[in-house]
Amino acid sequence: MITASHAARLLPPGSDWRALWRDAITDPHELLAAVGLEHLAGRLPPDDAGFALRVPRGFVARMRRGDAADPLLLQVMPQLAELDRVDGFGTDAVGDLAARPAQGVLHKYQGRALLIASGSCAVNCRYCFRRHFPYGEEMAAAGQWRKALEHVRQDASISELILSGGDPLALATGKLEELGRGLAGIPHVIRLRIHTRLPVVLPERIDESFVRWLAGLPLQKVVVLHANHANEFDAGVDAACARLREAGATLLNQSVLLRGVNDDADTLATLSERLFAAGVLPYYLHQLDRVQGAAHFEVDDARALALAEAIRHRLPGYLVPKLVREVGGEASKRPL
Ligand SMILES: *Cc1c(COP(=O)(O)O)cnc(C)c1O
Numbered sequence: 216m217i218t219a220s221h222a223a224r225l226l227p228p229g230s231d232w233r234a235l236w237r238d239a240i241t242d243p244h245e246l247l248a249a250v251g252l253e254h255l256a257g258r259l260p261p262d263d264a265g266f267a268l269r270v271p272r273g274f275v276a277r278m279r280r281g282d283a284a285d286p287l288l289l290q291v292m293p294q295l296a297e298l299d300r301v302d303g304f305g306t307d308a309v310g311d312l313a314a315r316p317a318q319g320v321l322h323k324y325q326g327r328a329l330l331i332a333s334g335s336c337a338v339n340c341r342y343c344f345r346r347h348f349p350y351g352e353e354m355a356a357a358g359q360w361r362k363a364l365e366h367v368r369q370d371a372s373i374s375e376l377i378l379s380g381g382d383p384l385a386l387a388t389g390k391l392e393e394l395g396r397g398l399a400g401i402p403h404v405i406r407l408r409i410h411t412r413l414p415v416v417l418p419e420r421i422d423e424s425f426v427r428w429l430a431g432l433p434l435q436k437v438v439v440l441h442a443n444h445a446n447e448f449d450a451g452v453d454a455a456c457a458r459l460r461e462a463g464a465t466l467l468n469q470s471v472l473l474r475g476v477n478d479d480a481d482t483l484a485t486l487s488e489r490l491f492a493a494g495v496l497p498y499y500l501h502q503l504d505r506v507q508g509a510a511h512f513e514v515d516d517a518r519a520l521a522l523a524e525a526i527r528h529r530l531p532g533y534l535v536p537k538l539v540r541e542v543g544g545e546a547s548k549r550p551l
């Protein structure tokens with residue numbers, strides 16, 4: 216088990232994740248300047264289509280300068296194509312509005328309840344369904360988790376609690392400690408799963424007090440990261456992954472298949488290899504949720520299946536993510 220002093224040694228000195236969070240780039244012109252693409256300002260949409268740019272500076276530092284097709288830049292930069300209205304792309308793409316037994320709880324699948332722990336993210340990913348979901352009113356953490364935990368307590372079939380969002384690690388560690396205390400009284404929950412993009416986009420979040428909290432939880436622990444391209448990894452992300460593993464978490468990754476970002480076999484294979492190097496196994500490769508404003512990222516099913524077959528031929532089975540789509544009302548993610 217990791218000790219506090221060990222965690223502190225692994226963390227670069229002076230990295231306060233809240234300060235870095237607040238310091239994120241939110242002005243598209245500033246982002247273009249940071250990557251040497253000022254001359255592309257004319258390609259920005261006139262407004263942000265209701266979903267502001269937000270990206271931590273450490274993630275921007277991993278973008279290639281002068282490359283308008285950089286796979287990290289494309290994930291966060293507002294584009295004119297977002298303004299297109301495309302048939303079939305709506306605002307409740309995954310049926311979330313119909314699956315809420317209590318405030319902040321989504322209970323769609325057997326044995327697993329998902330808490331919308333936070334409405335915020337350190338990064339705004341342009342393809343995300345969050346751009347339309349009314350998370351503001353839907354946070355399990357509001358009211359000290361009381362209603363959400365009451366639902367979990369009363370349903371003994373729930374063995375795994377999933378923290379999602381938004382990004383659950385947007386919450387202060389003190390808030391997570393409250394949750395841990397609430398879970399201590401619910402013996403049928405044996406596993407805590409955290410879905411988070413923060414170890415990738417703001418690895419400083421995995422700080423000493425968070426690691427101490429995670430290591431001390433008397434539960435099985437799974438952290439599901441979200442990275443779409445190998446370039447999202449650097450030494451800081453590797454160190455955050457190492458700290459999570461030392462705290463006893465199994466690390467998995469989910470990606471979204473995104474046109475122009477990761478829709479070729481080399482890119483997907485390299486991502487899987489890079490994940491493994493960081494101690495992370497690929498879990499899901501998601502077909503895009505059909506949300507308004509994200510149609511330009513879609514890869515059709517025939518190509519998605521061809522890509523999945525290509526990487527299956529190249530990689531050991533444990534490095535091949537499951538290609539899935541989320542379909543409202545179904546009992547699991549649907550394999551393609
Ligand atoms: C995706 C999801 C889960 C987790 O599904 P797994 O297949 O176990 O990863 C659980 N609950 C909800 C509401 C989900 O959307």
Ligand code: SF4
Nearest residue numbers: 336339340343381412
């Ligand atoms: S929920 Fe995940 S995919 Fe969506 S904006 Fe936040 S970090 Fe990005």
